[in-house]
Each structure stands twice: as C-alpha cells, then as structure tokens.
Amino acid sequence: MVQDREQWSSTLGFILASIGSAVGIGNVWRFPYIVGANGGGAFLVPYLISVLLFGIPLMMLELSIGRSTGKSVVSAFRSIQQRFAFAGLIIVAIVSLILGYYLVITGWVLAYALSFLFGQPMAFDAFTDSYLPLIFFLLSGLAVFVTVRSGVRKGIERASRYLIPVLIAILLFLVVFSLTQPGAAEGLEFYLSPDFSRLTDPGVWIAAFGQAFFSLSVGMGILLTFGSYLRGESLFRSSATIAVADILIAALAGLMIFPLVFASGLDPAAGVNLAFVTLPSAFAQIRFGMVLGALFFLMLFAAAITSAVSMLEVPVAALMDSYDYPRRRATLLVFAAIMLFGLPSALSYTALGLSVFGLPFLDLADYVFGTIGLIAAALIISIVGGWFMSPARICAEIGGCGWRQSAYMALIRYGVPAVLLITLAGNILLSAG
Numbered sequence: 001m002v003q004d005r006e007q008w009s010s011t012l013g014f015i016l017a018s019i020g021s022a023v024g025i026g027n028v029w030r031f032p033y034i035v036g037a038n039g040g041g042a043f044l045v046p047y048l049i050s051v052l053l054f055g056i057p058l059m060m061l062e063l064s065i066g067r068s069t070g071k072s073v074v075s076a077f078r079s080i081q082q083r084f085a086f087a088g089l090i091i092v093a094i095v096s097l098i099l100g101y102y103l104v105i106t107g108w109v110l111a112y113a114l115s116f117l118f119g120q121p122m123a124f125d126a127f128t129d130s131y132l133p134l135i136f137f138l139l140s141g142l143a144v145f146v147t148v149r150s151g152v153r154k155g156i157e158r159a160s161r162y163l164i165p166v167l168i169a170i171l172l173f174l175v176v177f178s179l180t181q182p183g184a185a186e187g188l189e190f191y192l193s194p195d196f197s198r199l200t201d202p203g204v205w206i207a208a209f210g211q212a213f214f215s216l217s218v219g220m221g222i223l224l225t226f227g228s229y230l231r232g233e234s235l236f237r238s239s240a241t242i243a244v245a246d247i248l249i250a251a252l253a254g255l256m257i258f259p260l261v262f263a264s265g266l267d268p269a270a271g272v273n274l275a276f277v278t279l280p281s282a283f284a285q286i287r288f289g290m291v292l293g294a295l296f297f298l299m300l301f302a303a304a305i306t307s308a309v310s311m312l313e314v315p316v317a318a319l320m321d322s323y324d325y326p327r328r329r330a331t332l333l334v335f336a337a338i339m340l341f342g343l344p345s346a347l348s349y350t351a352l353g354l355s356v357f358g359l360p361f362l363d364l365a366d367y368v369f370g371t372i373g374l375i376a377a378a379l380i381i382s383i384v385g386g387w388f389m390s391p392a393r394i395c396a397e398i399g400g401c402g403w404r405q406s407a408y409m410a411l412i413r414y415g416v417p418a419v420l421l422i423t424l425a426g427n428i429l430l431s432a433g
C-alpha cells in the first residue's frame with residue numbers, strides 16, 4: 001500500500017465524486033431521447049439489465065484494480081504485467097482525447113448559461129459563426145485545471161460536494177415546473193409509454209449497452225484511478241449507489257425535457273440539437289423562460305464540469321505515478337496537451353468551420369474517441385483485469401471467494417467482453433449503414 005497517496009476524506013466524498021463523473025451531459029441530452037426512441041418505458045428492461053449485469057461488475061473491477069494496486073491506470077497495469085503498461089497508455093490517450101472535445105461542449109454550455117442569465121439567449125448558428133466558442137473552451141478548461149490542481153480532496157471531491165446537490169435541486173425544480181405545463185401529458189406519453197415489441201430489435205439492446213457504459217463513465221480508467229484513493233468499503237454497495245443515482249438523475253432529466261419540448265410544439269431531438277436549438281426555443285416561448293434557461297444551462301454546466309474533472313484526473317494521476325511529478329506540474333502539462341487536442345474540435349464550431357470528410361471535426365472526434373475508443377478502452381480494462389489480475393486478489397477486494405464471486409468472475413471474463421464486442425460491432429454497422 002502506498003503510504004503518502006492522497007485519500008478521499010470519506011466514503012461519501014468518493015461516492016459524490018463518482019456520481020459527479022457519471023452524471024454528465026449524457027444524462028440530460030442522450031438518455032431521455034434514447035428512451036423515447038427505443039420503446040419508452042420498455043427500454044428500462046434492457047437498460048437495467050445492462051447496468052446490473054455489465055456496468056456494475058465492470059465498475060467493481062476498476063475499483064478493485066485501483067484499490068489493490070494503489071496506482072492509476074498505467075502503473076496499475078504495469079504492476080499486473082509489465083507489458084500491459086502500453087495498454088494503460090492507450091486508455092490514458094483515449095480519455096484525454098475525449099476530454100479535449102468534451103470541454104468544447106462544456107464551453108458552449110457555459111456561454112449559453114451566461115447568455116440566458118443576461119436575458120440575451122444566442123442562436124446556435126450565430127454563436128458558432130463567431131470565435132466566442134474558443135474563449136469559452138479555454139474558460140472551461142481553466143475551471144477544470146484549477147479544480148484538479150487543488151487535489152483529490154480539496155479539488156475533485158469538493159467540486160462534487162457543492163455541485164451535485166445544486167444540480168439535483170435545480171433538476172427537481174425544473175421537473176416540477178415542466179410537469180405543470182400544458183403539454184406535459186403528451187411529452188410523458190412519448191417518453192414513457194412502453195412498447196414492448198421493440199425489445200425484439202437488437203438495435204434497442206445495443207443502444208442500451210452503449211448508453212449504460214457511457215453513462216456510468218465505466219471502462220475509462222476513471223473509477224480505477226478513483227479506486228486508488230479508496231480504502232476499505234464495500235465495492236458492490238458503492239458501485240450500486242453510483243449507478244442508482246446516475247439512473248435516477250437521467251430519468252428525471254427526461255421528465256423535465258419532454259413536457260417542455262411538447263408544450264412548445266417542437267419535435268424531440270437528441271444531442272447538440274436538443275440542448276442548443278430545441279430547448280432554447282422552448283425556453284424562449286414560455287413564461288420565465290430566461291430564468292429557466294439559465295437554470296437549465298447552469299445545471300448542465302455543473303454536470304459537465306464534474307465529469308470533465310474526473311477525466312482530467314486520469315492522465316494527471318498517470319503522470320504523477322509514472323514520473324513522480326508533483327500534482328501541480330502534472331496538471332499544467334496535461335492541461336496544455338488537452339487544450340491542444342481540443343483545439344481542432346473547438347475550431348470546427350467557429351467561423352473557421354474545420355471539418356474532415358464533410359463532418360465537423362468535433363463530430364468525428366465524438367465518434368472515433370467517444371464512441372469507438374470508449375468501448376475499446378472498456379474492453380482493454382475488462383480483459384487485463386479479468387484475465388490477468390489474480391482472481392484471489394479480486395476476491396479479496398470484492399469480499400470473499402464464494403459462488404457469488406465465481407459468478408462475478410464469469411461475468412467479467414466472458415459476459416462483459418462479449419457485450420462490449422457486440423456493442424462495438426453494432427456501432428460500426430449502424431454508422432456504416
């Protein structure tokens with residue numbers, strides 16, 4: 001056990017930081033739409049199965065690797081077997097590349113929050129036709145940099161301690177408001193009315209698998225790194241708590257979004273369009289729209305910042321562990337690199353309009369790193385941890401070696417990689433077709 005390694009101040013601190021990581025813009029702009037488009041309430045069946053059978057086991061594996069080695073990704077993998085250090089490096093690279101474009105979107109969110117606060121909401125086209133997005137990209141990067149530089153307790157943990165309660169309070173307020181809007185019933189109908197016939201469609205299952213891994217921030221080395229700051233604590237209980245919070249917040253986001261969208265007579269959408277086009281025009285039509293819009297984007301900003309912070313910690317901790325860098329220096333170096341990685345994505349939504357194969361660079365990065373890379377990273381972790389870490393060590397972490405643990409090992413060794421391969425193939429086929 002490493003003696004002077006920083007630790008979470010308490011289990012609650014660790015849980016809040018992990019919820020901060022899991023709850024991101026994906027909960028708000030991805031989950032509700034996926035539910036609406038894939039069978040409504042019926043989608044909960046494949047989704048809960050994915051979280052329970054594959055998401056939580058992989059979360060526990062990551063936490064086990066981190067806690068038992070007391071190291072972050074690259075060093076932890078090296079201590080499992082020398083040759084896996086490179087695999088660890090790949091994961092660090094993928095998270096860093098995702099963070100680059102994630103911060104661009106975080107910047108947009110910040111800009112929108114401010115524009116609503118000042119009562120002057122922007123049109124997305126006009127905004128991305130200027131160079132303003134670059135400034136907000138830099139500001140978001142700085143916020144994340146300052147947080148991570150302050151350390152595990154004083155930075156990462158503290159940010160979530162303040163921001164997660166604020167986020168939940170704003171969300172609950174918006175849900176109540178939204179449900180009392182005239183179009184609420186129609187929105188709920190689209191969101192929730194179950195269509196069980198959709199469950200025979202493999203595409204629905206693939207969507208559930210992909211969203212479960214993405215939303216839990218699992219398979220990225222984040223929980224592995226967080227586990228290295230953790231002492232004795234039931235990994236199942238922690239993982240389950242984080243997963244339940246993540247699901248609840250995503251489900252609540254749907255309760256606020258669809259009633260609003262339908263009340264304004266708009267069509268439901270996902271992603272960039274939902275957050276930056278559809279919802280702003282919904283806010284523009286309703287009473288108190290400016291305040292509500294400001295609250296909505298502040299909530300989204302809190303969600304995005306805590307996720308970005310958790311991503312930044314992965315390369316920072318790797319540098320600290322591998323080269324004994326002090327945190328300040330490691331953070332500065334990584335910050336500079338991330339800003340460079342994110343620059344093409346940031347520029348792709350400015351007047352310059354940088355695009356590749358006719359696709360804005362950011363969209364390409366989201367596909368290559370955020371979709372394919374993310375699944376590949378999860379696959380690497382499940383294989384290195386499941387097949388090469390000694391089962392006895394895993395048992396010790398997850399509380400014994402009985403039949404439950406044998407079932408768990410089978411899931412980790414066969415179930416999780418199989419599901420990840422299916423998700424990978426499904427995503428590639430879907431994007432080709």
Ligand code: PFF
Binds near residue numbers: 215217222
């Ligand atoms: N879990 C975050 C969300 O739902 O928005 C996104 C995310 C964060 C994905 C960190 C991947 C990651 F490594």
